[in-house]
Amino acid sequence: MADLAANLATLLLTALGLLFFVAGTVGLIRFPDTFSRLHALTKADNLGLGFIALGVAFQAESWAQVARIALIWALALLAAGAVAQLVARAALARREAP
Amino acid sequence: MVEPLLLFDALLGLAIAALAVAVLTVHDRFAMIVLFIVFGLMSALAWVRLSAPDVALAEAAIGTGLTGALLLTTLHHIRAAPAAPVPVPGGVVVANLGLCALIFGGLAFAFLLTPLQAPGLAPAVAQNMAASGVGHPVTAVLLNFRAYDTLMEVVVLLAAIVAVWMVERGTVQAPAPVLGEIYRGFSRLALPAIVVIGSYLLWVGAQAPGGAFQGGAVLAAVGLLLLLGRLYRPQPAHRPFARAGFVLGTAVFAGVALLVAGGGRLPFEYPAAHAKTLILLIEGMVTISIAVTLAALFHGREPEAVPVSEKSE
Numbered sequence: 001m002a003d004l005a006a007n008l009a010t011l012l013l014t015a016l017g018l019l020f021f022v023a024g025t026v027g028l029i030r031f032p033d034t035f036s037r038l039h040a041l042t043k044a045d046n047l048g049l050g051f052i053a054l055g056v057a058f059q060a061e062s063w064a065q066v067a068r069i070a071l072i073w074a075l076a077l078l079a080a081g082a083v084a085q086l087v088a089r090a091a092l093a094r095r096e097a098p
Numbered sequence: 099m100v101e102p103l104l105l106f107d108a109l110l111g112l113a114i115a116a117l118a119v120a121v122l123t124v125h126d127r128f129a130m131i132v133l134f135i136v137f138g139l140m141s142a143l144a145w146v147r148l149s150a151p152d153v154a155l156a157e158a159a160i161g162t163g164l165t166g167a168l169l170l171t172t173l174h175h176i177r178a179a180p181a182a183p184v185p186v187p188g189g190v191v192v193a194n195l196g197l198c199a200l201i202f203g204g205l206a207f208a209f210l211l212t213p214l215q216a217p218g219l220a221p222a223v224a225q226n227m228a229a230s231g232v233g234h235p236v237t238a239v240l241l242n243f244r245a246y247d248t249l250m251e252v253v254v255l256l257a258a259i260v261a262v263w264m265v266e267r268g269t270v271q272a273p274a275p276v277l278g279e280i281y282r283g284f285s286r287l288a289l290p291a292i293v294v295i296g297s298y299l300l301w302v303g304a305q306a307p308g309g310a311f312q313g314g315a316v317l318a319a320v321g322l323l324l325l326l327g328r329l330y331r332p333q334p335a336h337r338p339f340a341r342a343g344f345v346l347g348t349a350v351f352a353g354v355a356l357l358v359a360g361g362g363r364l365p366f367e368y369p370a371a372h373a374k375t376l377i378l379l380i381e382g383m384v385t386i387s388i389a390v391t392l393a394a395l396f397h398g399r400e401p402e403a404v405p406v407s408e409k410s411e
Contacts, residue, residue, distance in 0.1 A: 004299035075291060089278055 013055030020048030034091040138162030151307035159315035231373025245366040266399030285323040311382040314388025319391025332401035347387030
């Protein structure tokens, strides 16, 4: 019973996460400029990865594994945020330069 | 009963092949590198699907992360000093095609000749695990049963940095891009985490996927972050330390082999009681060397005396 509930939670949460990834990808393809594309990508991907990490965490065998999944999510979040800022900075510099 | 992940595997294989074609055909050099990085990540995923997490980790850390960083920094330097593109002579193209065909033919030959469903060397490794000093078969093969091959890989890295320091002597360096406050905050938060993760990968290699090359590559990222954020600037006075770092792994690795051989054994026939200690010693030193060498490869040329005008920056 507990297994069934955990599997159901994993299915629902990863599906929700994938939905955010699809939305982010559509935004990346459809939006006109770098800044709005970044907006779509970072918001959607951070939430998407969060839901997928949460879903996968229901399959973990120990709390140590949950902690590692949480660490991966936190590091990816940090890196994505910093990279988005760097890309925006480069795009802004290029827009002002020519 | 159809394997449920067959469709996923087929799509993954197709995506890898398509990415390889895209890397070779796209004209923009930056797009080429980004596609190559995506190609590497997909290959790492393919290695996971083939139940080879060790190779996947190495592909992701070295083949994708660090190689991608090396390619991007190379592009940065090429852009700073634009040279007229030199047309590739037809003979070179034909020779390269011939060599690629040879490699492809050899691989196909080896693949077709491999007997299906054969046990391979896995039973032999499993039988001797108790004597290896570690609990993870891949580490046992890399650091004990076939340690000679791994020693040669470490020597290749050493040769690479020697060549780079010689070739890049006197070349013009493009100024490093200014990355700003957010980047600095990010590197401050990320640096301690990377140090812990790299050391963990090295330590866990004795029991689970991980090891010197994966840990070393992750630790090299510390060097990259420091160099990019200008938190560390290489000085000529640091060259002896860098050189010591480059040679450390090879020296300890070869030294242990020679010492073991001096005791009337074969070069990598560690005494069973000390196998774990010796392997950990070699892996630790090799990790330091790999990290220092990869970071130095990213920096490129040997640090030279800085002109006075730059000093007062």
